[in-house]
Amino acid sequence: MRVFLAGLSIVAGLATAAVAIPAKADPAPDIGNWQSVLDQARGQTVYWHAWGGEPRINDYIAWAGAQVQERYGINVVQVKLSDTADAVAKVLSEKTAGVDDGGAVDMIWLNGENFAAMKRNDLLFGPWAEQTPNFAYVDVEGKPTVINDFTIPTMGLEAPWGMAQVSFYYDTARLDSVPRSAQELLEWLVKHPGRFTYPQPPNYMGSTFLKQILTELVENPKVLQQPANQADAEKVLAPLWGYLEDLQPLLWRNGQAYPQNGASLRTMMADNEIDIAFSFSSGEVSSAIEAMELPDTVRSYVFDNGTLGNTNFVAIPYNASAKAGAVVLADFLMSPEAQLRKQDPQYWGADTVLAMDKLPADMQKAFADLDLGIASLSPSERGTVLPEPHPSWMELVETEWQKRYGVAQ
Amino acid sequence: MLRFFPAFTLILMIGPVCAGLIGTMLPAFGYLPALGGDGISIDPWRDLLRQPGLAISVRLSLVNGLVATLISFSLVMLFCAAWQGTRIFAVMQRLLSPILSVPHAAAAFGLAFLIAPSGWIVRAVAPFAGWDRPPDIVTLHDPMGIALIAGLVAKEIPFLLLMTLAALPQADADRTRQVVLTFGYGRVVGWLKAVLPRIYPQIRLPVLAVLAYSTSVVDVAMILGPTTPAPLAVRILGWLSDPDLSHRFLASAGAMLQLILVLMAIVIWRGGEKLAGFWGRVWAEGGMRGRRDGTLRRFAAGAAILSAGAVFLGLASLMVWSFAGYWSFPEFLPRSFSLRLWMREYDMLGAILWTTLVIAVLSVMVAIALVLGCLENETRRFQKPGQGAMLLIYLPLLMPQISFMFGLQVFFTGIGLERTLISVAIVHLIFVLPYVFLSLADPFRALDPRYGQTALCLGASPARVFWRVRLPLLTRAVLTACAVGLAVSVGQYLPTLLIGAGRFATVTTEAVALASGGDRRMIGIYGLLQMILPFAGFALALLIPAVVFRQRRGMADHNRV
Numbered sequence: 001m002r003v004f005l006a007g008l009s010i011v012a013g014l015a016t017a018a019v020a021i022p023a024k025a026d027p028a029p030d031i032g033n034w035q036s037v038l039d040q041a042r043g044q045t046v047y048w049h050a051w052g053g054e055p056r057i058n059d060y061i062a063w064a065g066a067q068v069q070e071r072y073g074i075n076v077v078q079v080k081l082s083d084t085a086d087a088v089a090k091v092l093s094e095k096t097a098g099v100d101d102g103g104a105v106d107m108i109w110l111n112g113e114n115f116a117a118m119k120r121n122d123l124l125f126g127p128w129a130e131q132t133p134n135f136a137y138v139d140v141e142g143k144p145t146v147i148n149d150f151t152i153p154t155m156g157l158e159a160p161w162g163m164a165q166v167s168f169y170y171d172t173a174r175l176d177s178v179p180r181s182a183q184e185l186l187e188w189l190v191k192h193p194g195r196f197t198y199p200q201p202p203n204y205m206g207s208t209f210l211k212q213i214l215t216e217l218v219e220n221p222k223v224l225q226q227p228a229n230q231a232d233a234e235k236v237l238a239p240l241w242g243y244l245e246d247l248q249p250l251l252w253r254n255g256q257a258y259p260q261n262g263a264s265l266r267t268m269m270a271d272n273e274i275d276i277a278f279s280f281s282s283g284e285v286s287s288a289i290e291a292m293e294l295p296d297t298v299r300s301y302v303f304d305n306g307t308l309g310n311t312n313f314v315a316i317p318y319n320a321s322a323k324a325g326a327v328v329l330a331d332f333l334m335s336p337e338a339q340l341r342k343q344d345p346q347y348w349g350a351d352t353v354l355a356m357d358k359l360p361a362d363m364q365k366a367f368a369d370l371d372l373g374i375a376s377l378s379p380s381e382r383g384t385v386l387p388e389p390h391p392s393w394m395e396l397v398e399t400e401w402q403k404r405y406g407v408a409q
Numbered sequence: 410m411l412r413f414f415p416a417f418t419l420i421l422m423i424g425p426v427c428a429g430l431i432g433t434m435l436p437a438f439g440y441l442p443a444l445g446g447d448g449i450s451i452d453p454w455r456d457l458l459r460q461p462g463l464a465i466s467v468r469l470s471l472v473n474g475l476v477a478t479l480i481s482f483s484l485v486m487l488f489c490a491a492w493q494g495t496r497i498f499a500v501m502q503r504l505l506s507p508i509l510s511v512p513h514a515a516a517a518f519g520l521a522f523l524i525a526p527s528g529w530i531v532r533a534v535a536p537f538a539g540w541d542r543p544p545d546i547v548t549l550h551d552p553m554g555i556a557l558i559a560g561l562v563a564k565e566i567p568f569l570l571l572m573t574l575a576a577l578p579q580a581d582a583d584r585t586r587q588v589v590l591t592f593g594y595g596r597v598v599g600w601l602k603a604v605l606p607r608i609y610p611q612i613r614l615p616v617l618a619v620l621a622y623s624t625s626v627v628d629v630a631m632i633l634g635p636t637t638p639a640p641l642a643v644r645i646l647g648w649l650s651d652p653d654l655s656h657r658f659l660a661s662a663g664a665m666l667q668l669i670l671v672l673m674a675i676v677i678w679r680g681g682e683k684l685a686g687f688w689g690r691v692w693a694e695g696g697m698r699g700r701r702d703g704t705l706r707r708f709a710a711g712a713a714i715l716s717a718g719a720v721f722l723g724l725a726s727l728m729v730w731s732f733a734g735y736w737s738f739p740e741f742l743p744r745s746f747s748l749r750l751w752m753r754e755y756d757m758l759g760a761i762l763w764t765t766l767v768i769a770v771l772s773v774m775v776a777i778a779l780v781l782g783c784l785e786n787e788t789r790r791f792q793k794p795g796q797g798a799m800l801l802i803y804l805p806l807l808m809p810q811i812s813f814m815f816g817l818q819v820f821f822t823g824i825g826l827e828r829t830l831i832s833v834a835i836v837h838l839i840f841v842l843p844y845v846f847l848s849l850a851d852p853f854r855a856l857d858p859r860y861g862q863t864a865l866c867l868g869a870s871p872a873r874v875f876w877r878v879r880l881p882l883l884t885r886a887v888l889t890a891c892a893v894g895l896a897v898s899v900g901q902y903l904p905t906l907l908i909g910a911g912r913f914a915t916v917t918t919e920a921v922a923l924a925s926g927g928d929r930r931m932i933g934i935y936g937l938l939q940m941i942l943p944f945a946g947f948a949l950a951l952l953i954p955a956v957v958f959r960q961r962r963g964m965a966d967h968n969r970v
Contacts, residue, residue: 053926079911113652263927
C-alpha cells in the first residue's frame with residue numbers, strides 16, 4: 001500500500017502545488033536593428049509547427065534547423081502536425097486562457113484561410129517580414145501573391161516561403177492526349193467516365209479544383225478579386241453549377257464518394273482508379289516518382305488558359321516565446337541558399353519566391369543549373385498563373401457545394 | 410488512508426474533465442471571448458440544424474454504432490458459447506489477442522487495402538478476370554456505412570473477447586458449463602442460458618465503452634466510412650479544423666449533439682438489455698436443450714476466423730507496403746522491395762519509443778493504483794461510488810475527443826502545467842483511467858468475497874488480505890487492465906500533441922503526422938511501430954500469470970480460462 005500511496009502523493013502534490021510556470025516574456029524584437037535581433041535570437045528554441053506528412057519536407061526543415069543552429073545559435077524543433085488548424089487552435093486556446101506571452105507556438109507554416117483567420121482575430125505578431133534582410137530578394141513585382149495571400153494583403157505579418165501552382169498529371173503509359181481546359185475535361189470524361197475526381201470540399205485541394213473551374217468559366221474574372229458581397233454572387237457562380245451538373249455523374253463512383261485529400265489522388269493514380277490527378281506543385285509529382293509512389297512515366301501539365309497559383313508563408317503568433325529566433329529562421333528560409341535547396345527536387349522540389357534578377361550572378365546560375373526532375377514543369381511550361389479568388393468566394397462555393405453534392409443519399 | 414482514494418481520483422479527474430466539458434458547452438451556446446463571442450445565444454444550434462444532411466449524419470452515427478456493437482457482442486458471446494474450454498478456443502484467444510495491439514487506424518487502413526476495388530482481394534482475382542483497372546464499384550465509403558461497421562466489428566471483437574476472458578473465472582464458467590452439459594443441453598444453448606447471465610453484468614461496461622466508441626469514432630470512419638455525408642463525429646472534426654475560426658461555435662454545438670447521441674445509444678442499448686433479459690428468461694425456462702448446434706458452432710468459429718483473418722491480412726498488407734517499391738494495380742505484389750523508409754525512421758526510433766513508454770507507464774501506474782484503491786475501498790466499506798462520480802470518470806470516453814481538448818488546453822495552460830511531462834501524463838490518465846476502471850471493476854467486484862472473509866477469520870489484516878489474497882487472485886485481470894491502459898495511452902494523438910505543445914514526440918504523434926501525407930508505405934511503417942509497445946504489454950499480461958503460477962495449479966486455473 002505504501003508504494004501506491006507514495007506514487008500517488010507525488011502526483012497529487014505536483015498537480016495541486018503546480019504554481020504557474022512564469023511565462024517568460026519575450027520582448028518584441030527590434031526588426032530595424034538586425035544585429036539586436038540576432039543577439040536576442042541566440043540561444044532561443046523555436047518550436048515550428050508545420051505539417052509533417054512528407055518525410056522529404058521534414059528532412060528539409062531539419063536541415064534548415066541545423067543551419068540556423070550552426071550560424072545563429074538557434075535551436076529549431078519541428079512540431080509535426082497532421083493539420084495546420086491544430087496550431088491555430090493551440091494559439092486560440094492560449095488566448096482564451098490569457099497566455100499573451102510565452103506561448104507554445106513560435107512559428108506556423110500556413111497560407112490562405114488560416115492566415116486570414118489568424119489575422120482577423122489578432123493572433124499574429126508583426127509586422128516584421130518585409131524588414132528582414134533577405135526579403136530584398138523576394139519577387140514582389142513578378143509574383144504579387146508573395147504579399148497578397150489569397151488577395152489578403154500580408155502587411156508583413158508573414159514571410160513568403162514557397163510558390164505553388166495547380167498542375168495536372170497523368171501517366172503517359174496510359175493516356176496519349178489530355179484535356180487542357182475545363183470544357184475539354186468534361187468532354188474527356190464523357191468518353192472515360194469515372195476516371196477523374198477531386199477531393200471532397202472543403203478539403204483545400206478539392207476547393208482549389210472548384211475555384212480553378214470557376215475562374216475559367218466566370219464571365220469577368222475580375223469580380224472574383226473582390227469580396228463576394230460586392231457582386232451578384234448567384235449570377236457569377238451560375239456557370240460553375242451548370243458545369244458541375246454535367247460533371248458530377250461522370251466522376252469516379254458517380255460522385256457518391258470522394259477522396260479525402262490531394263495525397264489520396266496520388267494513391268488512386270497508382271491504383272489505376274483514375275487517369276488524371278492534380279496537385280499544387282509539379283515538383284511534388286517528381287518527388288513522388290522518386291519515392292516510388294508513382295511510375296516514372298507520369299508527367300505534369302497545365303491548362304491552356306492557366307491555372308491557379310499562390311504562395312505559402314511562415315507566420316509568428318502574437319504570443320510566441322521566441323519571436324527573434326523565429327524571425328531569424330524565417331529570414332534564413334528566404335535566403336537564396338535555402339531557397340535553392342528547396343527548389344532542388346532531390347531535397348524538396350518547391351518553387352522559389354525569389355526574383356532571379358535580384359540575385360547575385362553565381363546564385364542565378366545555380367538556380368538555372370538545377371535539374372528540376374522529370375515530372376516538374378519549368379517556368380516556361382507553366383503558362384499563366386491565375387490569381388486566387390477572394391476567400392469569401394471559396395466560402396460561398398463550399399457551402400453551396402455541400403448543399404448540392406455533399407448529401408448524395 | 411484508503412478512504413481518500415475515491416476523493417483523490419475525483420480531484421485528479423474533476424478539473425480537466427469539467428474544463429473539457431465546459432470548454433465545449435460554452436461555445437455551443439455562443440460564448441468564446443477570444444473569438445468575439447461574449448454573450449449566450451442559440452445561434453450555434455440554429456447553424457448546426459441548418460447543415461445539409463445533418464439528419465443523415467446523425468442516423469449514420471447512431472445506427473452504425475449500435476449495429477457494430479450488437480454484431481461484435483453477439484459474435485463474441487456466440488463464439489464463447491460454442492467453443493469455451495476447447496483447444497480451438499485457446500488457439501483463437503492467442504490469435505485474437507495481438508489484434509488488440511493494432512491501432513484502430515492501422516487496422517482500418519489494412520482492411521481498406523483488402524476490400525477496396527483496387528485492393529488485395531480484387532488483385533488476386535484480376536488476372537483471371539482479365540481486369541487491368543479496378544472495377545468502378547463502391548466498397549469503401551459506401552453510403553450505408555457497411556465497410557465502417559465491418560472495420561469496427563473486426564477491431565472490437567478481440568477487445569470484447571479479452572474482457573470476457575477476464576470475467577470468465579469469476580463466473581465459474583467451466584463448472585457451470587459442465588453442469589448444464591450433464592443436464593443434456595447443447596453447448597451453445599447451455600452456455601447462453603447459464604453462463605451468459607452471469608458474465609454479462611461483468612462485461613457491461615466494456616460493451617458500453619465499445620458502443621460509445623463506435624458511435625463517436627473519427628479515424629476509422631474517415632478511412633472506411635461514408636463521406637456524402639460523413640457520420641457526425643467526422644463532420645465535427647471538419648468544422649473544428651476549418652480555417653474559419655467561427656466554425657468552432659457550430660462544432661461545439663455538434664459536439665454536444667454527439668454527446669447526446671452517445672447517451673441515447675446507451676439508453677437504447679439498456680432498453681435492449683431489459684427486453685433481452687425478459688425474453689431470455691422465458692426462453693431459458695422453456696427448457697429447450699438445443700443439442701444440434703453443430704452449424705451454429707461452425708458459424709461462430711467461421712465468423713471469429715474471418716474477423717481475425719481480415720485484420721491479419723490487412724496487417725500483412727501494411728507490412729508489404731512498408732517495404733514496397735512501386736506497386737500499382739493489378740500487381741499482387743510490388744515490383745521491387747526496399748528498406749529505404751525503414752532505415753530513415755530507424756535512427757529516431759529509440760527516442761520516440763522511449764518517450765511513448767515513459768508517458769504510458771506513468772499514466773498507467775497512477776491509473777491502476779487509483780482504480781485498485783477505489784475498488785478496495787469499496788469492498789471494505791460496502792459502498793459503491795455514486796452515479797455522478799462514475800459519469801465523471803467515463804465522460805472523457807463519451808465526448809468527441811477533439812472538442813474536449815479545447816477546454817483541456819485552456820485548463821492546463823491556465824494552471825501553468827502545460828508542456829510538462831506531468832501534464833501529458835495527467836491528460837493521458839484522463840483517457841486511460843476509464844478504460845482501466847472498466848476493465849478491472851467488474852472482475853474485482855465479482856471476486857468471491859469468501860476468500861477475503863476466510864483470510865480475515867484466520868487473523869490477516871485487511872491490508873494483508875488485499876496484498877496476499879485479492880491481488881494475486883486478480884493478477885490476470887490487473888495485468889489485462891494495465892495492458893489495455895498502455896494501449897490507450899500509446900494511441901493518444903491530440904492530447905499528446907496539444908497538451909504537450911509538441912514537446913513530446915511519441916510514436917503516435919509521428920505516425921498521424923506522417924500518415925497525413927497519404928503514402929501507404931509510411932502508414933505501414935508507423936502502423937507497425939505503433940503496435941510494438943501495446944503488443945509487448947498484452948504479451949506480458951498473458952505470460953506473467955503463466956510464469957508466476959506455473960507451480961500452482963489452482964492459481965493458474967483461476968487466472969487462466
